[in-house]
Amino acid sequence: MTTLRLLWVGWRFYVKNLTLSGFFLLTSIVQPVIFASVAYFMFEAGARPGTLLYVALGAGMMGIWSSTLFGSGGAIQWQRWQGTLEYSIAVPPPLLLVIVPLTIATATIGLYSLTATLLWGWLFFDVPLDVANPLAFAVALPAAVIGLGLLGLVLASTFVLYRNANALSNLLEFPVWLVTGLLISLSLLPGWVAPISWVLAPTWGINALREAAIAGNPWPEIGMCLALGAVYLVIGHFALQHFERLARERATLAIA
Amino acid sequence: MRQDLRVFFVGGYLSYRALFNWMHPTHYIPTMLGAPVFQVLFFAYVGRFAQLRDDEFFVTGNAVQLSAMAGVYGMAMTIGGERWTQTLSPLMASPANRLPLFLGRSVPLIVNGFITSSFAFFVSWLLLDFDPAASQLPALAVVVAASAFACTSLGLVVGAIGLRARDVFFLANVVVFSLLLFCGVNIPLESLPGWMQAVGRSLPLTHGIEAAREIADGASLADVDHLVWTELGIGAAYAAVGYALFRLFEHEGRRRASLETI
Numbered sequence: 001m002t003t004l005r006l007l008w009v010g011w012r013f014y015v016k017n018l019t020l021s022g023f024f025l026l027t028s029i030v031q032p033v034i035f036a037s038v039a040y041f042m043f044e045a046g047a048r049p050g051t052l053l054y055v056a057l058g059a060g061m062m063g064i065w066s067s068t069l070f071g072s073g074g075a076i077q078w079q080r081w082q083g084t085l086e087y088s089i090a091v092p093p094p095l096l097l098v099i100v101p102l103t104i105a106t107a108t109i110g111l112y113s114l115t116a117t118l119l120w121g122w123l124f125f126d127v128p129l130d131v132a133n134p135l136a137f138a139v140a141l142p143a144a145v146i147g148l149g150l151l152g153l154v155l156a157s158t159f160v161l162y163r164n165a166n167a168l169s170n171l172l173e174f175p176v177w178l179v180t181g182l183l184i185s186l187s188l189l190p191g192w193v194a195p196i197s198w199v200l201a202p203t204w205g206i207n208a209l210r211e212a213a214i215a216g217n218p219w220p221e222i223g224m225c226l227a228l229g230a231v232y233l234v235i236g237h238f239a240l241q242h243f244e245r246l247a248r249e250r251a252t253l254a255i256a
Numbered sequence: 257m258r259q260d261l262r263v264f265f266v267g268g269y270l271s272y273r274a275l276f277n278w279m280h281p282t283h284y285i286p287t288m289l290g291a292p293v294f295q296v297l298f299f300a301y302v303g304r305f306a307q308l309r310d311d312e313f314f315v316t317g318n319a320v321q322l323s324a325m326a327g328v329y330g331m332a333m334t335i336g337g338e339r340w341t342q343t344l345s346p347l348m349a350s351p352a353n354r355l356p357l358f359l360g361r362s363v364p365l366i367v368n369g370f371i372t373s374s375f376a377f378f379v380s381w382l383l384l385d386f387d388p389a390a391s392q393l394p395a396l397a398v399v400v401a402a403s404a405f406a407c408t409s410l411g412l413v414v415g416a417i418g419l420r421a422r423d424v425f426f427l428a429n430v431v432v433f434s435l436l437l438f439c440g441v442n443i444p445l446e447s448l449p450g451w452m453q454a455v456g457r458s459l460p461l462t463h464g465i466e467a468a469r470e471i472a473d474g475a476s477l478a479d480v481d482h483l484v485w486t487e488l489g490i491g492a493a494y495a496a497v498g499y500a501l502f503r504l505f506e507h508e509g510r511r512r513a514s515l516e517t518i
Contacts, residue, residue: 022423022426023425023426025426026426026429026430030429030430030433031429031433034430034433034434034436034437035433035436037437038436038437038442038443039302041437041443041447041448042302042303042306042308042442042443043306043308044447045306045308045443045444045447046303046306046307046308047306047307047308048305048306048307051306167282167283167286167287168286170286170287170290170291171286171287171290171291171294173291173294174291174294174295174297174298175294175298177298178294178297178298178301183298183302183305184301184302184304184305185305188301188304188305189301
């Protein structure tokens with residue numbers, strides 16, 4: 001019960017905190033709306049028919065990935081800069097339970113992106129907002145957020161070992177948009193890309209949303225999001241333990 | 257005159273070295289070379305999926321647009337970085353001529369934008385269906401240099417606004433993303449609504465990209481010289497506006513004692 005309360009309070013705090021950040025306003029609303037507009041114009045001018053809802057969902061998921069990548073990738077570094085990392089580690093609960101709400105909050109903020117791109121598309125590009133299976137869509141959405149948020153945990157716990165974590169974040173935005181098929185069919189990419197896409201939560205998250213939106217069967221994809229999330233949680237747990245041990249041994253906790 | 261040249265070259269160089277911590281290879285390679293290449297690949301594949309145009313259209317558009325990244329972000333960082341490190345007031349208190357002081361900072365960024373664009377073209381030649389004739393490369397280089405200059409001039413405007421605005425990086429991001437939307441980078445200009453085409457034609461890049469596409473299709477530099485001159489003219493106009501704003505906001509900053517408000 002205490003654990004659930006800690007996760008809930010932490011998540012709520014970080015969502016409020018990030019909502020007030022100009023940077024996250026940019027990555028979760030302004031940038032996705034601009035990229036969505038580019039995509040809408042491209043698909044309108046292109047020869048492929050009937051794809052605008054497909055594009056709107058993909059553009060929204062691009063925003064969820066961006067806010068997870070930049071938010072979670074720099075999560076521990078930010079705590080260092082703000083001087084709160086020592087307290088986060090010194091408190092009785094494990095560091096994992098302090099960081100997980102933050103990384104899930106960064107993915108949750110991405111929901112603004114999905115909302116913004118869908119509304120923008122509906123208002124200015126006549127994107128149909130008919131979701132065939134609203135219940136499945138309502139389940140797929142938090143499943144995708146949890147999957148991406150826990151992937152964020154892996155980013156947070158591994159990027160911290162790299163001094164220029166924000167450079168890694170800059171590097172990984174477009175490739176993940178590409179290899180997870182957010183705006184394209186994965187069949188266009190070389191065969192060796194497929195296994196990479198399978199281990200990334202955005203692949204299953206976007207497929208779950210699209211299946212729910214077009215009356216397919218999203219449940220296997222939802223299951224994959226959650227299963228991958230569990231794997232990320234285990235990886236993140238050990239990576240955080242490793243980081244904490246190194247920081248204590250080398251007395252580098254507060255050194256940015 | 258000699259002192260102004262010194263401020264232009266040495267001042268610009270030192271500012272670049274001092275303010276841009278991403279000059280270290282571990283930061284420069286992922287940010288200025290890696291991410292841009294993936295941008296080109298991403299849009300080339302989206303273009304294939306949307307069945308819009310061939311790879312050459314997207315390679316040329318994005319590779320030229322990438323020259324904006326160094327120019328716009330760099331100039332924003334030039335002002336924002338001075339503010340952040342609390343060195344803006346001493347800089348403004350110096351007797352140095354403002355024109356070379358300001359413009360000198362743009363030269364390394366133009367070179368940087370040129371390198372980023374060239375690398376994107378090179379990797380696209382390796383990985384995508386993009387194969388311009390070797391004889392076209394010098395003309396392409398001229399167009400990229402003109403676009404890098406024009407984008408850095410737009411960056412001058414953003415940087416100048418940074419003297420007044422609290423969050424210049426937010427503005428810089430919006431400007432760079434908007435170039436993707438308005439300048440025909442990934443969307444044929446004629447597919448945009450009329451008002452967006454008009455906005456696009458008043459921005460840097462639009463004419464540069466058009467010229468680069470014609471050159472990639474076999475045109476000579478002489479065939480597209482009107483586009484190159486237009487691009488340079490737009491760049492010069494933005495540089496003039498940027499300088500005027502810089503002086504205005506410097507004056508306002510002194511009057512309101514708000515130069516180093518972060």
